[in-house]
Amino acid sequence: MEGNMNLSLKVWRQSNKDTAGGFENYNLDSVSPDMSFLEMFDVLNEKLVVEGKEPIAFDHDCREGICGSCAMYINGRPHGPLKGVTTCQLHMRSFNDGDTIVVEPWRAKAFPVLKDLVVDRDAFDRIMSSGGFISVNTGNAQDANSLPVPKEAADDAFSAAACIACGACVAACKNASAMLFVSAKISQLALLPQGQAERSIRAEKMVAQMDAEGFGACTNTGACSAECPKEISMSNIARMNREYIGAKFSSTAV
Amino acid sequence: MSWFSQTLTSSIGKKLLMALTGLFLITFLVIHAGINAMIFYNDGGETFTHWGHFMGTNPIIRTLEIGLVAGFLIHIIDGLLLWKTNNDARPVNYAVNNPSANSTWYSRSMGLLGTLLLIFLVIHTAHFWIPNRSNQFATGEELNLYQMMLDLFKNIWVVLIYVAGCFSLYWHLLHGFASAFQTLGWNHVKYNRFVSLIGVTYSIVIPLLFALMPISIYFGWVQ
Known part of the structure; x- marks a missing residue:
């Protein structure tokens, strides 16, 4: 569709608490600017499942900005570039075609990474x-x-x-x-x-x-x-x- | 652990000590800058030496000086302890981080600025305070601090180190002044703007006054 974006994603992958993690690169084509950031992750995960790969684990629940689950450190900022929103309230229109987006889990000693982007x-x-x-x-x-x-x-x-x-x-x-x-x-x-x-x-x-x-x-x-x-x-x-x-x-x- | 040491070693207690000693050192800087500014009378150091003599020999001031040294030591040691605690709280850093989107660089660099100030403090006390007090203990006589200044600030490198020290002080105070009030719980819509206005003014005036001293002597404006 017109206006859809092609994105490069660099996402933190870690199998469990005790193993070392690292970044994986993913390319995602034809991303609608009307998708929320989490919906974009859903699309990416569906693609990974079809390819027989392990989908990315991330926390999410209400998807309307009131539960506080969707912890993602996006391009160096918690919940991405917008002010006063959670990741589920962030939409792909905040990004541009061809962007590389880096997604990491919260980093803190008191918040150990359980898997990929999920922290305890x-x-x-x-x-x-x-x-x-x-x-x-x-x-x-x-x-x-x-x-x-x-x-x-x-x-x-x-x-x-x-x-x-x-x-x-x-x-x-x-x-x-x-x-x-x-x-x-x-x-x-x-x-x-x-x-x-x-x-x-x-x-x-x-x-x-x-x-x-x-x-x-x-x-x-x-x-x-x-x-x-x-x-x-x-x-x-x-x-x-x-x-x-x-x-x-x-x-x-x- | 007693309730008192438990309080002072807690995260908020350590911050409380930083704020109290920080504000104490801020009051010291007013006196220090005020008396040193006597050199701007440009009277061959007469007024400066008069007040320098008072500060160096008056028994009340000399007793308070012990408190000043303690204030510096607590601020430095507590600062290093906080730096350790805060550093340990994030063992794995972000690969991509954009902190300038949410805070000023100098507010995030209080430890670095403080370390630069500590290095400056060692150089500065080695220039004046330590030799003067050692001489007082050994002979009972004060050194001619004014002449020492005139001699020392002929050297451009020394002048540059002092000016760099003043810049570090400016940024350290620019965040530290208002931050101390916030830590003490003094955050109130009626006073916030007042505190920040005084803080910014203080952070500019005091380091500027200090920086003008070596600069004026180097260029011969003060003789």
Whole structure:
């Protein structure tokens, strides 16, 4: 079809956690500019299956930008060249005919590569289970008006809660730091009345788990926020620092 | 580990130490630049030597100097520890990376700029502070720092090293000043622009003032 593109792809292939990987080159003809980046990978995988080759493993689920699965480091940037989108929301019209596109997995000690472009992001789950929750008794929900929430606090909490834990912040950061993720998760609860009971212990435990997982520290370059598909603000990292330092110097919970 | 050392060795604690010592060193640079700028009176070093004598002999200042050395050491050692932690967090690098799309090169190069500044610091203290204090300990007399400056900055290579040191300082401060406030949790829509304005102004004025000293002496503007 007219307007379709011929592309060269350089994709990271690795059979499992313990073997060394390397780049493989693929040529893909007649790519529609209306395809999403993941659909382009589907076409490539179908071609590989027909040729009797192993298809490329990559994480994907919702394909509408809300699950955070589609981790791909495209031409040197997480989720490719666009701002505020995930890989599934990136379309081939962002590329030109004849382009060479390099696709790598997230690179971080805390995110080991499982296969090809799939990395193990359980480190995020372990940080969440260390304190990213509130403890509430079961039973009837209480009357909403008994917990007044200022509009500004609700908005800030909602902006922080938009984090989909995709790991682009870690991937973009020169230190592979998870501070934007952890700070968003600490903030969304620290800003709301329901989060107050475990506020100190949460900050202390989540930061301790983040360090134990082997993520780096923050240099405030702002790369995380610039590459975040949900555009989470760096002000959350400042809030996390206040929460953590405040908790460490005043709370006796941990 | 006590809660205190646990806090200071955590990722945020290490950053807290960097921010606090960084801001402390920033205040030191104001005093250092201010007193050295006395050479611009161009009075044969009289005003400069008067204040240099005060800074070099006043017991309160000399006691505070121990804190200054500690501040430098903590900032340097903690910086190296952070560099190690951050380097270890990504054992395999990207084959293709485009970080200039999301951050400034100097914000990503604080370790490199800091290392250049450390090298400069060794050269600079070997020129003035170490010989002067050694002489004070040995004989009780101060050296003529003004004359030492005039002699040293006749050499174009020394002048160039000092100017290069000032450039490193400029980029280090350009990121470090505002970054310290962010680390301390001071991120607020009412103050962010103010902090960044002061930070940029400071990062230009202080290194420029320092750079003008060897340049002015080399060209004979200050005699």
